[in-house]
Amino acid sequence: MTIFCTVDDKSIPLYRVMWVASTPHFCGAEDCEREGQYEIRLEQGESVWAKTQERDDMLHALESWQGGLGSQEEEWDH
Ligand SMILES: [Zn+2]
Numbered sequence: 180m181t182i183f184c185t186v187d188d189k190s191i192p193l194y195r196v197m198w199v200a201s202t203p204h205f206c207g208a209e210d211c212e213r214e215g216q217y218e219i220r221l222e223q224g225e226s227v228w229a230k231t232q233e234r235d236d237m238l239h240a241l242e243s244w245q246g247g248l249g250s251q252e253e254e255w256d257h
Pocket of ligand 1 (some may be wrong): 206213214
């Protein structure tokens, strides 16, 4: 299976995801473009912003990836 999940038109490698917000962003700013979107935190302090459907897809992808990684994890030489 793929180790990428598409969020905000970007292919995000699942292994770079640190956490996924469980509640939509709200900061009260009038000009906020992220309101109602879910933050997906990546390594190195980066974030991407997911619509509800994208967040659900990401969570499903992460669940099946964790369960399905198995023996592929063993040796990465590079
Ligand atoms: Zn905001």
